[in-house]
Amino acid sequence: xxxxxxxxxxxxxxxxxxxxxxxxxxxxxxxxxxxxxxxxxxxxxxxxxxxxxxxxxxxxxxxxxxxxxxxxxxxxxxxxxxxxxxxxxxxxxxxxxxxxxxxxxxxxxxxxxxxxxxxxxxxxxxxxxxxxxxxxxxxxxxxxxxxxxxxxxxxxxxxxxxxxxxxxxxxxxxxxxxxxxxxxxxxxxxxxxxxxxxxxxxxxxxxxxxxxxxxxxxxxxxxxxxxxxxxxxxxxxxxxxxxxxxxxxxxxxxxxxxxxxxxxxxxxxxxxxxxxxxxxxxxxxxxxxxxxxxxxxxxxxxxxxxxxxxxxxxxxxxxxxxxxxxxxxxxxxxxxxxxxxxxxxxxxxxxxxxxxxxxxxxxxxxxxxxxxxxxxxxxxxxxxxxxxxxxxxxxxxxxxxxxxxxxxxxxxxxxxxxxxxxxxxxxxxxxxxxxxxxxxxxxxxxxxxxxxxxxxxxxxxxxxxxxxxxxxxxxxxxxxxxxxxxxxxxxxxxxxxxxxxxxxxxxxxxxxxxxxxxxxxxxxxxxxxxxxxxxxxxxxxxxxxxxxxxxxxxxxxxxxxxxxxxxxxxxxxxxxxxxxxxxxxxxxxxxxxxxxxxxxxxxxxxxxxxxxxxxxxxxxxxxxxxxxxxxxxxxxxxxxxxxxxxxxxxxxxxxxxxxxxxxxxxxxxxxxxxxxxxxxxxxxxxxxxxxxxxxxxxxxxxxxxxxxxxxxxxxxxxxxxxxxxxxxxxxxxxxxxxxxxx
Numbered sequence: 092x093x094x095x096x097x098x099x100x101x102x103x104x105x106x107x108x109x110x111x112x113x114x115x116x117x118x119x120x121x122x123x124x125x126x127x128x129x130x131x132x133x134x135x136x137x138x139x140x141x142x143x144x145x146x147x148x149x150x151x152x153x154x155x156x157x158x159x160x161x162x163x164x165x166x167x168x169x170x171x172x173x174x175x176x177x178x179x180x181x182x183x184x185x186x187x188x189x190x191x192x193x194x195x196x197x198x199x200x201x202x203x204x205x206x207x208x209x210x211x212x213x214x215x216x217x218x219x220x221x222x223x224x225x226x227x228x229x230x231x232x233x234x235x236x237x238x239x240x241x242x243x244x245x246x247x248x249x250x251x252x253x254x255x256x257x258x259x260x261x262x263x264x265x266x267x268x269x270x271x272x273x274x275x276x277x278x279x280x281x282x283x284x285x286x287x288x289x290x291x292x293x294x295x296x297x298x299x300x301x302x303x304x305x306x307x308x309x310x311x312x313x314x315x316x317x318x319x320x321x322x323x324x325x326x327x328x329x330x331x332x333x334x335x336x337x338x339x340x341x342x343x344x345x346x347x348x349x350x351x352x353x354x355x356x357x358x359x360x361x362x363x364x365x366x367x368x369x370x371x372x373x374x375x376x377x378x379x380x381x382x383x384x385x386x387x388x389x390x391x392x393x394x395x396x397x398x399x400x401x402x403x404x405x406x407x408x409x410x411x412x413x414x415x416x417x418x419x420x421x422x423x424x425x426x427x428x429x430x431x432x433x434x435x436x437x438x439x440x441x442x443x444x445x446x447x448x449x450x451x452x453x454x455x456x457x458x459x460x461x462x463x464x465x466x467x468x469x470x471x472x473x474x475x476x477x478x479x480x481x482x483x484x485x486x487x488x489x490x491x492x493x494x495x496x497x498x499x500x501x502x503x504x505x506x507x508x509x510x511x512x513x514x515x516x517x518x519x520x521x522x523x524x525x526x527x528x529x530x531x532x533x534x535x536x537x538x539x540x541x542x543x544x545x546x547x548x549x550x551x552x553x554x555x556x557x558x559x560x561x562x563x564x565x566x567x568x569x570x571x572x573x574x575x576x577x578x579x580x581x582x583x584x585x586x587x588x589x590x591x592x593x594x595x596x597x598x599x600x601x602x603x604x605x606x607x608x609x610x611x612x613x614x615x616x617x618x619x620x621x622x623x624x625x626x627x628x629x630x631x632x633x634x635x636x637x638x639x640x641x642x643x644x645x646x647x648x649x650x651x652x653x654x655x656x657x658x659x660x661x662x663x664x665x666x667x668x669x670x671x672x673x674x675x676x677x678x679x680x681x682x683x684x685x686x687x688x689x690x691x692x693x694x695x696x697x698x699x700x701x702x703x704x705x706x707x708x709x710x711x712x713x714x715x716x717x718x719x720x721x722x723x724x725x726x727x728x729x730x731x732x733x734x735x736x737x738x739x740x741x742x743x744x745x746x747x748x749x750x751x752x753x754x755x756x757x758x759x760x761x762x763x764x765x766x767x768x769x770x771x772x773x774x775x776x777x778x779x780x781x782x783x784x785x786x787x788x789x790x791x792x793x794x795x796x797x798x799x800x801x802x803x804x805x806x807x808x809x810x811x812x813x814x815x816x817x818x819x820x821x822x823x824x825x826x827x828x829x830x831x832x833x
Contacts, residue, residue: 130481130505133491134325140341141313144332145491146325149484153223155321156484157233160492162316163309164213166282166427167347172301173566174254174289179240179302180210181250183217186241195232204229208236212283213426214496220485223322227331230319234335237310242302254294261288265537268362268560269371269434275565276360276533277377277430281352290565313341318492321484346676348691352377352428354809355531359547359555360570362563363540370442370538371434374449376528378422378429381497386424387510388518389526391469393422395519396456397433400472401465403452404433412448414441426497431527439542446534447550454529461519474508607729614730618744618760619721625765627796629722632715635796637662639820644671645813657814665710666830682706683830695833705775711748712756714767715796721746731757741768766790766797774806781806794821 133147168175184206185192199206204221217237221229261267271286278284289297317336319328355376379389397404397420404418418435433453437445481487481504494501503510536543540557547555556569564572607615623629638661646653653674660668666683676692687698687706698706710716721728731743740762747755759769770785783806787799798819804812 130490131487133501134329135495135501136329138312138333138337140337140339141311142332142336142339143316143495144329145316145318145320145488145495146323146328147318147320147484147487147491148323148325149320149487150322152484153322154220154484155223155226155229155319155323156218156220156488157230158216158218158318158320158485158488158492159233159237160316160496161215161237161310162213162314162344162496163215163305164211165285165287166212166349166425167309168282168305169301171293172289172297173285173293174287175297175301175305176210176215177287177289178247178250178254178294178297179242179305180208180215182242182246182302183208183215183236183240185246185250186243187235188239188241189235192246195236198228198232202228206232206236211287218485226323230331230335234339237315238339240306242299242306244299247297247299247302251294251297254288255291258288258291258294262291262560262563265362265364265367265369265371266436268364268563269373269535269537271565272360272362272537272563272570273373273375273432273533273535274430275570276358276535277352277355277375277432278428279353281350281428283352283425283428285565292566309344311342311344312336312339314344316492316495318488320488320491345692347693348676348678349427355528355533357531357533359534359536359552361540361544361555361557362535362537362560362570363557364537364560365539365541367439367538369436369438370445370536370543371436372442372445372449373432373434373535374446374453374532375420375430375432376531376533378431379424379526380426380428381424382499383424383429385522385526386422388514388522389422391466391473391511391514392456392461392519392523392527393420393431394469394472395461395465396420396452398469398472399476400469403455403465404435404449407448407452408435408437408445412444414438414445414448418449439539442536442538442543443546443550443552446536446547446552450529450532450551453527453532456523457520457527457529461516463516466514466516466519470511470514473511477507607727611729611731612727615728615744618730618742618758619718619728621765622744622758622760622767623718623722625760625797626714626718626767627792629719631795632719634822635663635715636822637825638715639823639825640816641818642814642816644815647809647811647813660825660829661713662825662830663713664716665707667706667710668829680706681830681832682710686832688832690833701775708774712770712772714758714770717746717756717758733759767799791819793819796821 131147131149133145135143135145137143163176165173165176184195187195190198195206199219202221202225204219204225206220207216207218209216217233219229219233274286275284288294317332319332379385383389395401395403397418402419404420408415408418415435415437418433420431420433423430423432433449435445435449479486481490490504491501493499494504534552534555537560544555544557547553558570562572563570623632626632638659640659642657642659644655644657646655656672658670660670665685668679668681671678671680677690679690680698681688681690682698682703685703685707687703689696689698697703717726720726726746726748729745731745733741733743741759742762744758744760745755746758754773756770756772758767759771760766761768766787768787770787772783774781774783783804786803786805787801789801790797790799792798798816800816800819802812802814803810804814
């Protein structure tokens with residue numbers, strides 16, 4: 092009987108029952124009381140050229156740490172050059188215009204200092220640690236390395252060979268493979284989805300000109316932060332910074348337009364390694380950026396799920412079941428986004444059971460309140476470990492720089508413990524329900540597929556993809572070598588990396604609908620006439636040649652809402668132009684007679700074929716055009732029964748093109764007015780076909796035509812766009828050059 096749940100399952104899933112469990116059976120000793128800790132005093136100044144300088148006094152050691160962050164990392168790499176930022180960072184200390192790599196090494200060794208460079212997804216750093224009496228020399232060396240690297244060809248080739256060797260070893264390491272495939276699965280072809288070290292193919296393409304150009308574009312004082320921490324007075328630190336960096340000219344930094352990561356989607360990828368005796372398991376999905384206000388509560392949530400201080404995963408998988416030596420979960424955050432990830436490894440035959448249990452624990456974090464003791468232990472770990480993060484000058488510099496880089500209030504460093512202790516059990520439940528998505532987990536399994544793949548259906552994962560480790564390619568949609576980007580240009584690669592999912596999804600046939608009855612067609616024709624009349628009449632609609640609209644558009648992104656001023660220009664029947672002023676710069680999207688292109692801060696680019704096709708479909712979904720074509724018999728119009736909440740107030744009109752595989756567009760008419768208040772269709776997106784719904788309201792008469800001034804677009808159960816028109820005009824003369832590619 093439908094709706095009847097077995098009693099045992101119902102009880103197990105109820106919060107009341109969950110609170111009666113008594114685990115673990117043996118409690119670890121309670122943590123010691125947290126000792127009082129104060130963050131050392133600091134001062135911040137910005138030089139005339141835009142360089143932010145932070146000075147922190149710390150006199151416990153006669154040493155000074157100097158760490159510079161430059162706001163550029165793998166996220167800014169051009170298409171086809173994955174690994175460029177990492178390669179650049181590794182070469183910064185391998186020779187400057189004044190010193191060779193050996194001379195740099197000899198200099199830092201002579202004064203007993205330390206020197207390191209590196210790059211991540213969002214930043215590149217140079218770090219120098221010296222004794223107090225070598226401060227001037229150390230700061231000068233840092234400046235030379237950051238501002239004037241040589242990028243000698245022989246050093247580039249030497250570094251390239253090291254990366255080749257490292258990647259060859261890494262691609263045989265199941266742990267590395269699981270992590271990079273997981274990132275690609277979660278972030279798609281967003282830059283965060285590709286490894287910072289690059290791929291074997293991309294590393295071979297990097298040239299000295301690429302390095303020099305990347306350095307020239309992003310290394311500037313107004314794009315950098317310098318922290319000077321240690322046994323030095325702030326005034327002396329600022330004086331030295333001004334002396335050494337004051338002549339570094341500022342420059343205009345052109346922002347890079349980066350597409351959003353795809354929304355969380357359930358997908359299971361098995362990387363087959365036949366000789367493996369155990370399986371690396373990774374599960375998780377897209378998370379949130381570091382700046383998100385719920386960061387602390389989410390951090391503690393993941394500590395309870397699989398982190399230090401609590402770790403339900405470890406308890407279930409190791410202590411209770413003996414399926415692994417260890418399991419963990421983490422909340423990884425970046426500037427633009429982040430991810431939730433749980434991981435473990437297990438013997439091959441236990442893989443299905445381990446996967447089932449891990450997914451269950453994700454679900455329980457939503458359904459069952461955390462124990463007070465779990466939260467207390469997680470808090471104790473964070474509070475107790477914080478003093479260790481500010482013990483040395485270098486650790487202090489890292490904390491301060493991270494706060495400024497991620498645009499966090501510096502006072503948060505002083506109130507860390509208070510903010511940890513302010514999180515309550517209700518906060519854990521709230522963020523778990525809001526942000527964890529157990530039904531949309533990305534799953535990566537690296538191991539001997541023949542030992543477990545056939546059993547995955549028994550634990551609810553019957554649909555999965557398998558790729559051999561020797562054929563693994565992170566730059567293709569299906570992870571298989573030789574599919575998406577073999578032999579293509581950078582433009583081709585850009586298309587494949589961003590939109591390849593559409594090409595595959597469009598090839599899949601949509602289910603065919605039952606043929607319309609004569610009554611369906613008759614009522615459909617009547618609804619077309621009613622909708623056209625309500626909108627102003629067919630003759631008025633035929634007289635519309637152009638439309639211009641200015642609006643405020645609110646875009647819903649994983650990082651939160653983003654508002655943009657937009658201007659839409661339409662020249663019927665097949666040309667449009669959308670201009671959007673976004674925080675990262677102006678974006679222009681244009682479609683004209685089958686051609687499509689995008690202009691962004693990086694230049695003008697042809698739209699990839701799937702994007703171009705969706706632009707075309709968008710033009711064909713224009714309501715004025717739809718009603719004119721339907722009235723002329725160019726579209727099949729059939730009445731459909733409205734269902735659910737729409738049944739009482741709306742009438743459904745389905746319009747379709749017989750030769751098209753895109754599926755129909757359904758217009759929902761208000762029974763009282765005949766105005767179109769909702770439109771539904773299937774749109775091709777980078778993650779495949781998605782049912783899309785547009786809600787239209789605030790109709791106003793413009794030159795005899797009724798136009799909706801407000802619109803909301805939804806996909807699935809999420810609002811992705813809200814638009815409010817401030818000005819709209821019809822039949823304004825438009826210059827043809829607006830629709831011509833620059």
